[in-house]
Amino acid sequence: MSDFLKIQGLEARIDADGTPKEILKGIDLEIPKGEIHAIMGPNGSGKSTLSYVLSGREDYEVTGGSATFKGEDLLALEPEERAALGMFLAFQSPVELPGVNNANFLRTAVNAVRRARGEDELDAVAFLKAVRAETKRLSMSDEMLKRAVNVGFSGGEKKRNEVLQMRLLQPSFAILDETDSGLDIDALRIVADGVNSLRGPDFSALVITHHQRLLDYIVPDRVHVMAKGKIIYSGGPEVAKTLEKQGYTQFLEAAA
Amino acid sequence: MPAVTETRETVEKLAKSSYEWGFETDIEMDIAPKGLNEETVRLISARKEEPEWMLEWRLKAFRMWLEMKEPEWAKVSHPPIDYQDAHYFAQPKKKPGPKSLDEVDPELLKTYAKLGIPLHEQALLAGVEGADEQKRMPVAVDAVFDSVSVATTFRKTLEEAGVIFCPISEAIREHSDLVKQYLGSVVPAGDNFFAALNSAVFTDGSFVYVPKGVRCPMELSTYFRINARNTGQFERTLIIVEERASVSYLEGCTAPQRDENQLHAAVVELIAMDDASIKYSTVQNWYPGDDEGRGGIYNFVTKRGACRGARSKISWTQVETGSSITWKYPSCVLAGEGSVGEFYSVAVTNNHQQADTGTKMIHLAPNTRSTIIAKTISAGKSDSTYRGLVRMQPKARNARNFTQCDSLLIGDQCGAHTVPYIESRNMTARIEHEATTSKISEDQLFYCRSRGLSEEDAVGLIVNGFCREVLKELPMEFAVEAQKLLQISLEGSVG
Numbered sequence: 001m002s003d004f005l006k007i008q009g010l011e012a013r014i015d016a017d018g019t020p021k022e023i024l025k026g027i028d029l030e031i032p033k034g035e036i037h038a039i040m041g042p043n044g045s046g047k048s049t050l051s052y053v054l055s056g057r058e059d060y061e062v063t064g065g066s067a068t069f070k071g072e073d074l075l076a077l078e079p080e081e082r083a084a085l086g087m088f089l090a091f092q093s094p095v096e097l098p099g100v101n102n103a104n105f106l107r108t109a110v111n112a113v114r115r116a117r118g119e120d121e122l123d124a125v126a127f128l129k130a131v132r133a134e135t136k137r138l139s140m141s142d143e144m145l146k147r148a149v150n151v152g153f154s155g156g157e158k159k160r161n162e163v164l165q166m167r168l169l170q171p172s173f174a175i176l177d178e179t180d181s182g183l184d185i186d187a188l189r190i191v192a193d194g195v196n197s198l199r200g201p202d203f204s205a206l207v208i209t210h211h212q213r214l215l216d217y218i219v220p221d222r223v224h225v226m227a228k229g230k231i232i233y234s235g236g237p238e239v240a241k242t243l244e245k246q247g248y249t250q251f252l253e254a255a256a
Numbered sequence: 257m258p259a260v261t262e263t264r265e266t267v268e269k270l271a272k273s274s275y276e277w278g279f280e281t282d283i284e285m286d287i288a289p290k291g292l293n294e295e296t297v298r299l300i301s302a303r304k305e306e307p308e309w310m311l312e313w314r315l316k317a318f319r320m321w322l323e324m325k326e327p328e329w330a331k332v333s334h335p336p337i338d339y340q341d342a343h344y345f346a347q348p349k350k351k352p353g354p355k356s357l358d359e360v361d362p363e364l365l366k367t368y369a370k371l372g373i374p375l376h377e378q379a380l381l382a383g384v385e386g387a388d389e390q391k392r393m394p395v396a397v398d399a400v401f402d403s404v405s406v407a408t409t410f411r412k413t414l415e416e417a418g419v420i421f422c423p424i425s426e427a428i429r430e431h432s433d434l435v436k437q438y439l440g441s442v443v444p445a446g447d448n449f450f451a452a453l454n455s456a457v458f459t460d461g462s463f464v465y466v467p468k469g470v471r472c473p474m475e476l477s478t479y480f481r482i483n484a485r486n487t488g489q490f491e492r493t494l495i496i497v498e499e500r501a502s503v504s505y506l507e508g509c510t511a512p513q514r515d516e517n518q519l520h521a522a523v524v525e526l527i528a529m530d531d532a533s534i535k536y537s538t539v540q541n542w543y544p545g546d547d548e549g550r551g552g553i554y555n556f557v558t559k560r561g562a563c564r565g566a567r568s569k570i571s572w573t574q575v576e577t578g579s580s581i582t583w584k585y586p587s588c589v590l591a592g593e594g595s596v597g598e599f600y601s602v603a604v605t606n607n608h609q610q611a612d613t614g615t616k617m618i619h620l621a622p623n624t625r626s627t628i629i630a631k632t633i634s635a636g637k638s639d640s641t642y643r644g645l646v647r648m649q650p651k652a653r654n655a656r657n658f659t660q661c662d663s664l665l666i667g668d669q670c671g672a673h674t675v676p677y678i679e680s681r682n683m684t685a686r687i688e689h690e691a692t693t694s695k696i697s698e699d700q701l702f703y704c705r706s707r708g709l710s711e712e713d714a715v716g717l718i719v720n721g722f723c724r725e726v727l728k729e730l731p732m733e734f735a736v737e738a739q740k741l742l743q744i745s746l747e748g749s750v751g
Binding site for chain 1: 697698699700702703704705706707708709710711713717718720721722723724725
């Protein structure tokens with residue numbers, strides 16, 4: 001087993017109007033290099049919190065456990081350092097940046113990451129070439145590059161923009177937080193293709209979703225069921241199908 | 257630790273990054289004794305070898321000033337200014353007068369370099385005029401070093417086009433009729449306390465005259481810089497653009513670090529005739545004072561443009577990042593039918609800076625139009641006020657105004673205020689006002705950082721996005737400088 005991503009006993013809480021609220025209550029999870037794992041679970045089980053804690057959002061306080069990524073203490077790194085190390089989070093609700101040109105944002109991000117990884121920065125021409133190839137693959141119009149980041153984007157456009165960023169930043173580990181929500185079937189196919197084409201020995205992902213539907217397109221190596229801040233069951237891709245048919249009840253009862 | 261606290265701490269840490277351009281140049285100075293009285297006014301006039309009418313004009317202004325009181329309506333506060341405790345005239349001791357740039361003190365050139373005057377302009381200042389003139393960027397620099405213009409470039413090209421661009425003291429001597437006709441015609445000597453003071457003791461500034469039908473062949477640029485201890489700066493700029501002529505004028509400034517507060521009270525007058533257009537762009541970065549607000553520049557400026565001719569246009573663009581106190585309202589008097597006034601502004605305040613700035617659009621004639629886009633960014637413990645007047649006079653049939661004021665707050669100890677004054681005396685006039693206030697959210701910062709941007713870069717990106725509508729109005733080479741400046745002030749402001 002590799003030491004690619006290793007999470008042990010991870011506990012985290014958030015400050016809810018002055019009262020600390022425990023959300024992650026001891027997560028154990030390992031994702032080896034080259035594998036795609038899925039996490040499914042009911043609302044409020046802590047799925048999104050896990051993605052935020054892994055990518056370094058500061059609203060959450062880690063109270064126990066550890067997480068290492070490529071041998072580094074992930075929790076000690078700033079969000080931008082995690083990005084440079086190869087981590088990417090596709091947001092459930094991508095954030096709007098009024099007035100910030102999307103192409104400019106993408107290029108700034110790509111070059112920041114390249115700089116941090118010791119690679120040459122892309123000049124405007126090279127960048128444009130790279131970005132055009134990707135927008136074409138994702139059936140995005142050039143016009144979206146000229147608009148302000150996520151401002152006035154439809155739900156589907158925002159998700160495609162996330163996948164576009166992911167592809168340009170070339171992460172070795174991506175977390176997709178409910179990237180399927182708000183997508184129609186065509187968009188879902190396009191987004192799934194965007195992820196699948198990255199699949200290989202050097203790309204891992206954690207796909208967070210409510211629905212089995214996405215997992216028809218991005219077939220995971222492992223599926224984890226999460227409830228009440230813990231992973232209560234892990235299995236192969238068939239778990240998603242079971243969940244779809246029978247719901248979470250049996251997993252919850254088994255765990256209780 | 258909650259993210260908000262941490263961000264605030266980061267902000268405070270960054271805010272302590274010291275003023276990058278705080279330095280002094282060691283040059284021999286010729287300084288008049290401290291104090292302000294009729295003798296001072298006479299001395300300035302004599303040193304400038306001015307004609308008699310100019311001295312009389314100054315003395316009249318001085319007597320008016322004595323009767324006036326400092327305005328108190330602005331939302332700024334400062335200890336009382338002792339007008340007797342300052343020098344009103346200082347100039348670098350010079351050889352008979354630099355006839356060519358070779359004679360310019362190398363110290364001055366070094367100062368320009370530190371100021372970050374763009375390389376091509378430094379080259380203009382340092383290099384030889386002539387041969388490769390065409391290859392360079394078409395920008396003419398009239399450099400004001402303390403109170404005296406020491407270098408003026410591109411005079412020849414401008415002269416061929418018939419454009420006059422020279423220090424105002426020279427214009428007073430050599431283009432006396434023009435100056436006499438227009439000086440004080442837009443901002444009368446008795447307009448306000450600081451304008452009266454300026455009229456009495458102004459020591460230098462720029463004069464521009466663009467004759468009929470001439471498009472000024474290059475952008476005109478002046479860099480201001482305060483360099484002598486305890487000398488107030490009283491710049492006076494007069495720009496006259498005749499029928500169907502146009503000009504773009506750039507003004508930028510930084511100041512060295514120092515202890516005492518310094519008063520800066522400039523007056524700028526613009527005059528546009530039929531179908532003329534004037535674009536006046538400012539990047540202002542006077543020393544803002546230390547973390548506690550000590551030692552910064554007081555910037556009390558009167559800028560006003562008169563659209564005298566039909567279809568004339570005056571456009572003000574400003575990026576204000578410096579000064580301890582800014583009191584400034586570049587305005588347009590729209591007297592010509594169908595004339596257009598524009599005001600695009602970014603004002604950044606940090607630490608203990610105070611800014612009360614905005615514009616006045618006075619619509620006198622039918623079919624006049626004005627646009628106001630004001631972006632205010634407050635950080636640290638600073639306070640920023642947008643104060644704007646839109647007035648539609650009875651004859652302003654079908655006049656229109658659109659105003660948009662946006663404030664961006666960084667941290668929770670700063671303030672932003674919007675004070676619009678709207679007066680309409682014509683039923684057909686249309687006035688629109690929009691205002692927003694927002695903060696840089698943790699969501700936005702995290703989003704950017706998760707894409708690999710540092711917190712500073714993220715803030716720079718967001719702030720530049722916020723200011724985009726204004727920055728795009730700046731001439732190209734200035735826009736780059738302005739973005740850099742925003743980033744620098746915001747390293748000290750949020751980041």
